[in-house]
Amino acid sequence: MIGPHICLIEDDPIMGESLVERFQLEGFKVDWHFGAYAARAAILANDYAVVLSDVRLADLDGDALYMQMLQDGHSLPPFILMTAYATVERAVDMLKLGVRDYITKPFDLPRLVQTIRELTVNHEVNTHLSDENILGVSTAAQELAQLVPRIAGRASSVLITGESGVGKEVLARLIHRKADSTSIERPFVAVNCGAVAPTLAEAEFFGFERGAFTGADKQKRGYLEQANGGTLFLDEVGELSLPLQATLLRSIQEKRIRRLGGEQDVATQFDLVCATNRDLESMVKERLFREDLYYRINVVTLHVKPLRERPEDVYWLAQRFISAMAQRLNEPPKSLHPLTQLRLQEYSWPGNIRELHNRIEHACLVSPNAVLLPNDIFASDWQRTVPLNTAFPGEDAALNIYQDACERLYIEEMLIRFQGHITETANALKISRKNLWEKMKRHNIEAARLPKQSVQDERVSG
Structure with a gap:
């Protein structure tokens, strides 16, 4: 049985990984988000029992996220804020606004686990999702x-x-x-x-x-x-x-x-x-x-x-569909790679929400990846003339391996966007054509996989 579902917002990879491991050992199901805006969409799409957020984040502070969602009229799950820069005045202000706890780093992890357990013991599904x-x-x-x-x-x-x-x-x-x-x-x-x-x-x-x-x-x-x-x-x-x-x-x-x-x-x-x-x-x-x-x-x-005129809803809907599929299949929800999120936002969605649901459901059923890549969702897209290399490192991969995989994926995406034209792709990446060819060789992006006429034209003109 899957335990209570909690949302962790933490941009420190070491702290985040440590918290995720501990919470999972305690039987919690954890979604980890590095930024406030991604977390906001996930909070509205999922039935979280608790949200645990760092205050200082790169895109929007955790306390500002809470206040913003509160002012927008959303019914929220219990929020716990954590920070290394706490002041008594700020803590009191946030507690008055409804934050359940305001803790200072470094904190007592067993005590935090117990607090979260107490908040989730009486949690009922869908209590915070409003019409x-x-x-x-x-x-x-x-x-x-x-x-x-x-x-x-x-x-x-x-x-x-x-x-x-x-x-x-x-x-x-x-x-x-x-x-x-x-x-x-x-x-x-x-x-x-x-x-x-x-x-x-x-x-x-x-x-x-x-x-x-x-x-x-x-x-x-x-x-x-x-x-x-x-x-x-x-x-x-x-x-x-x-x-x-x-x-x-x-x-x-x-x-x-x-x-x-x-x-x-x-x-x-x-x-x-x-x-x-x-x-x-x-x-x-x-x-x-x-x-x-x-x-x-x-x-x-x-x-x-139409969905193309409200791109903010695309990621939010995708998260809801992924969460629903995970519950239906009784398995952990898949996550979206940043490049996949970018493709979701850029795609025109002629079939609107029905098409988005279809593509997400297909990807969740067919893809073996825990992280959904662009090719998992857009494999049948008529614009996709280059098959992406679907091999991708797991969650335990070293940072350099993950960075290399992201670079390869991004280069392939840009090559597809510019239909294999090397000059246009290099300009978009803000690197030289020679540098692009070298990276393609290092990542085993074979020229034969690109539209042949485009590649030949570049070689002749170069």
Whole structure:
């Protein structure tokens, strides 16, 4: 059984390694981060029982990280701050702000272990993960999250727009949860309008009585009736046929439906949330979508930006997916190499969150590496014309071996980015072409593995 999950933020490699070894011996599961910003994304993505952070960090001090996340409204796990430069005044200030402990280096390690054990003994999974964090950590995601409580259960209908795979249903489910002010579980009925066969659409949406048509051997409630008292989510609403749009509009306005073969109307009351990746306004002008239905469903419109426009969410989402895969497979979570993080940020993500989830899941299942390299996630990328050398040192490798591996990996990445052009790659690396060729030879990056025409052109011109 995996023990309590703790987050360590420490940029001193000796101190960090020592703490990780001790905590693991004590039965804790430890994620070690060198910087505050990487740790911030991990804290929002994982269910940590405790965060143990050094105060002085290269990118952002540990106490500043705590205050920043607190001011942003995040519900945080217990924080312990450690420093070699403590003052009584600062310690008192941080304890007043909610920090659980403020310890001075060098400290009593057994006592620290006992403190962490006491903080984790009653920890419950997901106690600090809030609905406000579920959409992402970017400004765009947080602005959406702040709007949800103001419209949930109050707007007669909400239209969510955005490209395919951006998380429109996640937002719809958040609206549904925020509208629930009781302890009674309300139904959430999700319908993919594009997947409903036209010949069955009316029966699926409005239901039917027994004997209404051949094969109707029992009564069935339709989507609108199933959603009574809850939320009806119509995904890809732009795919509805014009006749069905007319019937649906009347039912939404009158809050009543009539099953096929029925003689009486049935009252139904639900919150309506629709989503689309199409331009409904243009469809209205082209008479492909009813104008009256368009104005009926977009009382409030929420736009979910594509992943390429909110790069802050990429690493955060990747961490969540990796953590979920580790729990599902009952194995330690993999980590992301810095170059992998760079590729994740630079990639355009045409498939948005759905594509990111697919690539992370594939990498976690297939890669033998504890540290995911760029090639583990982007091996099938059409831009990848050079296969990376997947050999990478383990966690116990000497520093010089790890540095050599990072240099090789970075050179290969840059060669791929510039399609094998030696001059452009050397300029980007700020070294000479001769130096680049020497490094390629030392790292066994063979010219034959690069696009041949590019390499030949460089040799001739050089």
